[in-house]
Amino acid sequence: MGEQRHDLGAAFAWLARAMIKAEEPVLRAHDVEMWDYAVLTTLERGPAPTQSELAAAVGRDKTRLIPILDRLEARDLLRRTPDPADRRNRVVALTAAGRELAASCREAIRAVEAEFLADLSPGERDTFVAVLDRLADEVREG
Amino acid sequence: MGEQRHDLGAAFAWLARAMIKAEEPVLRAHDVEMWDYAVLTTLERGPAPTQSELAAAVGRDKTRLIPILDRLEARDLLRRTPDPADRRNRVVALTAAGRELAASCREAIRAVEAEFLADLSPGERDTFVAVLDRLADEVREG
């Protein structure tokens, strides 16, 4: 029979769905949608020079990003300011409140993840997370 | 600052998308859609006693499964036969051709996966795949 394991693609897809489902109530407790959270965490690494770049970084279509930014800006979690150097561009940056909320969400998410990985040995957990992160990086760049 | 790694959910989602994209041309070469392949591999482990169960195992809605089964049955890759014990149920089973095609696809997919994991050390690869498979199992059952 050879290997009885699942296909990587199927395993990733199931796990993605399961994690999203597990994280959803946590985010809802913070009044944050999944895509809101994706935007917040992306901006945590620094302001986005243009909305198009932000959309690409978040992995979302740029036209779909706009209502999300509208909502977050209305809540004072981020700000869109015209780039003085090229006023066509809107620089998107977190406010202090946005940074706080992002950190708070991240912490809660990490707790969910910890429980999810609780059955693994410390060694397994470390290499699994490290490899996963590395592969994700490769996929994001290349 | 704590951890700088990605969220697990995001990593899983990106990797799932990347794998599906990488596998797509391979499947297309075999004249098989992604969902066709999911059905074939699920049936490889044994016939499905009902279509509802098959839909759940594949992770697809039962009404959406029907056209897929129609197509695969038309190609003589599987067969729907009324269960003699309960003729409401259709037992779905692979034909010999279906088994062959599934095996052929699986082999090609495994090659794609091997390349995807090529940069990992053997130890990393083994524990990563093992853990991934275990977690996927947990998620499927619970």
Add this chain to the structure above:
DNA sequence: GTAGATAATCTACCGCTGTTTATCATTGGT
């Protein structure tokens, strides 16, 4: 045998997603 439940099927519907098109402001080069 009649009533209620279940399986497969079909159709209609709603929601999410990406794409396309048009519009407007701004920029840079000529």
Add this chain to the structure above:
DNA sequence: ACCAATGATAAACAGCGGTAGATTATCTAC
């Protein structure tokens, strides 16, 4: 000053996904 290109935005569109109700065939319980 003019014109092509770019960024942000909005509206219309098509594709895909699940859900719900109706239909038909079948089973189980009474």
